[in-house]
Amino acid sequence: MTARELDAAGITDPVLRDAYTRCRRLNARHGRTYFLATRLLPVERRPAVHALYGFARRADDIVDSLEADVPSDRRADDLARLDARLHARLRRAPREPGGAEPVVLALADTARRYAIDHRHFSDFMTSMRDDLKVTDYPTYDDLRAYMHGSAAVIGLQMLPVLGTVVPREEAAPHAAALGVAFQLTNFLRDVGEDLDRGRVYLPADLLAAHGVDRELLYRSRATGRRDPRITEALRAFEDLTRGVYREAEPGIAMLDPVSRPCVRTAFVLYGGILDAVAADGYAVLHRRAVVPRRRRAAVALDGLARLAAARVRRRFRPPVVPAPVAPGVVTGRSPHEEVM
Template identity: 65%
Template sequence: MTARELDAAGVHGDALRAAYARCRRINARGGATYFLATRLLTARQRPAVHALYGFARYADDIVDDLDADADAAERARALDDLDTTVRRALATGHSDHPVLAALADTAARYAIEPTHFTDFMHSMRMDLHITEYPTLRALRVYTHGSAAVIGLQLLPVLGTVVPREQAAPHAASLGVAFQLTNFLRDVGEDLDRGRVYLPLDLLAAHGVDRSLLTWCRATGHTDHRVRAALREMIHITRGIYRHAAAGIPMLDGVSRPCVRTAFILYEAILRRIEAVDCAVIDHRAIVPRRHRAGIALGGLASIVAGRVRGSAVPAGRGAAEEGVPA
């Protein structure tokens, strides 16, 4: 976290600045696409986004990356402890925890609804004992807490030019679309963790079950039935992207290039999956770094063009709040 960003955000105090810096490092290490897009936000906004991502990643790591020997009960206890600490931090607006200090500060600054974090923790607990979802409707219960609420948490930080409740459904859809894209990209890795995030009824309609997916993972061969199921899931995900896209013009002008860039980068993963004919069981479909950088530069160009027109930075914002990546 650069001092310039923290100063622009009005973050003071060594401990709190250190917490924000730690969240930024978590973001940079764990979410390349997400981190790249955040570089297009204003300096004032970036610390809050890093705090929200840092918390989400921290909780997710308890589920997936806690000591390999830890059993479900130990992970559940760790999540319970985290949930208690989060509730206390949100209620008081501060925390001594090295990650939650930044989260509590961000939630207080932007008046983020506490239930969004409660719903998120519920979905984290689901990952401890649910390994598959019978229908898309059942999966959406999970993705509400694990993804939709992320979009809702971010919305106050991004700002809107319409009443927030009007933009909220689209922000929620963006979070879900991103997560479904990750499920499609990571289907093989999720299998290794014993999880199937693709709806079982959708898979069964194409003659696919867990044993076939496991065989594909083991052999490196993506069966034609699996490809067909993945194509249908891509079609469903694209519909959610379309609903999400309608919300981008509702955002504050300074936030649109970032969100549009993230939208394009994640949607490009779907196109990459299609480009390899959905053969993603034994490896990830990754958008080449050069392509990602080109999209990000396009987002930066739109910011610069907006400034030339005098529209990208609302009147009254100083240079410390501008969105040029440091």
């Protein structure tokens, strides 16, 4: 299936094909929910999504390494090298690829093909650097500032790949909100794992409103004992997250019809993680909540049905603003991009 995707996308250079293939493997291995949804995209658009995921995963792996022999200054150096390599590659005119790591090659090629604003990559790397030194967030506003680079821009990067039936700036706030909703979901699911890394992404003021602080979280994690104050704080964070999903949902109808099943599937599956957390009694400090396979399969089948219907309709009514596919280099701000 990889060769079919690459052929459909017009990616012929062997080095680039290998780079995209590696990104796809990263997506399949580490982003199961994301990968499942991506399978519902038109075949020619999937490599671009794999490239976006692969680069983000590479940066995350540098930042989140739990290996004791990788000090923070080494991680900072590794992240700086990745950033420098990306921006060096983004500045180059399209040519025979080589001399860069695969995730960088694939991402830079995707950025050219879909005219993705380079600011989104810069903002993403800024948030990755913050993760090396910031371990908690006093307020939700502070957390949202961080998530602009770590999550909102992911939605903005995706928009040119997905395509829209409205001007892109109209869909952009909803795409950014969806990226934030997905990350908030991960924060809730991964509270315990993040605590092991010394990070607390739940805002301190939200925790304090329920009598919770970092020390109580550590104690509960270490002893395995539940605390009703923590449960209430986690429930409040879930409510906050569902509000962001409501901000994002209107944007799905603004997408190219053949992209909507993919995004709708991701929307439902990630929302299902919230359902799983609640059904498990908010025990995320002690175990990870998962969406049952039966539920994932049902959502995927629904997505396939929606995709088939969209393809039939597309024969008679193409989207007003199709996703760009011609190669091009972005050197400044795009008039259709909007940041939070």
